[in-house]
Amino acid sequence: MVQKIIRKLSYGWRLLATGFSFVSFGAGGLLLWLLVFPVLSVLPGSRLQRISRGQRVVHASFYFFIGLMHRIGIMTYEVNGLEKLNRPGQLIIANHPTLVDIVFLISRVRQANCIVKHSLWRNPFMRGPILNAGYISNGDPEKMIADCVAWLQSGGTMIIFPEGTRSVPGKPCRFQRGAAAIALQANKTVTPVTLSCYPGTLTKAEPWYQIPERRFHLAMQVGEDIALDEFTPIQPKSIAVRRFNRYLQDYFTQQRERYKDYGK
Template identity: 80%
Template sequence: MTTKIRYGWRLFATGFSFFSFGLGGLLLWLLVFPALSALPGSRRQKVSRGQRVVHYSFYAFIGLMHRLGIMTYEIVGLEKLNRPGQLIIANHPTLVDIVFLVSRIKEASCIVKGSLWRNPFMRGPIVNAGYISNSDPEKMIAECAAWLKAGGSMIIFPEGTRSVPGKPYRFQRGAAAIALQAGRIVTPVTISCYPSTLTKAEPWYRIPERRFHLALHVGDDIALDAFAEAGLKSVAVRRLNRHLQDYFTQQREVYKYYGK
């Protein structure tokens, strides 16, 4: 009976958390961001303020999920993050990966699906935090590289969507192209989740039998010189993309049961 009560509570708490997330996004769009936009400052300063608002909002959301008993979490190597011009490349096992990362990075941009610009719960944070649409791939790469060269931080999931459990990684080349074009800091972050939950193949209400443990392991920076020396740009992008895919495939096995 106790087990069923705990499961029922976590199911309710999960639904409440996502309801709060949507409501919070709507309130930010209607109340907070209009006020921020009215403040004086350059476009860059306004985007910086918007990113910090999203950061603190996501920090509160992760804290809510933790306090409600839905999840536990840990971060190894946090001191390697929050550097100007840093491209953070991560795998994408769960729905809350971007929320978790942004909650620990004070100012970061990211790539979002073009369809989300029409979502009233997400439009406020997306527009005011200066996030970049993936609608036009060439424009996306140029805008991301320019943002990094200007000293901004960025988070990218090379898969482009959440991983399919049990399937090999299939990285798109956009992250590698952005990294080589920007020529700035590239830092890999491995995200592991056990028990597996909130994957691409699962609805939010199919929760595991116990609270899940989400962990971030920040790796060492990836040196780009060897890939940049490949000659042809297409060859360099392909080699870096393969390196990233192999790296995260290996890391997934290392942290497969982390937090068990």
């Protein structure tokens, strides 16, 4: 009886804490837009320097947010292979099991660009970080690919989720070809990152208040760099992209199965 009451109290606290986290995230994005980024914008420097400052601010704020979720008892986490990240000209390709993925990854990569849905550019809570960090819109696919390639070739770091949206639990990975095309055109370092979340939460079409019975555990496994030598000579390039995309799908499907109960 006592244990049942404790479980209910714990569940109620985590539900309130989850709601608080969502409110804090939105409020934080709005405050950055209204108070922090206007100050950064008047500091001297080129456009790339302003973007660099913006990305570092987003990194720091996301690092704080993940720490907040951990401290108030919503989640636990672990990172294996962090030393393989934070390299110039690195394309980080990751699967996308939960809503927290991009926040968690950026909190561990000091300075990174990423692709965002075009609709988020009109979101008042996200617009500030998106614009000031120089993130790339998916509104025009050809321009998106060209911008990502240019960023990587200039020595910048990119984070891409090839699924384009959160994974469907229990189904194989289905990747869009944009990430494969960017990787082969840029011909830079490609590093896979496998994310696993147990118990599953904040998945596709799952409301925020549908929380698991206990804290969820988010694990990040950084894999070895993927060699592109097997794919870059293939002609035409459309076939190379298709084959590399299939390789990525198979890799992440296997990795996701390997780590599906990680933290159980």
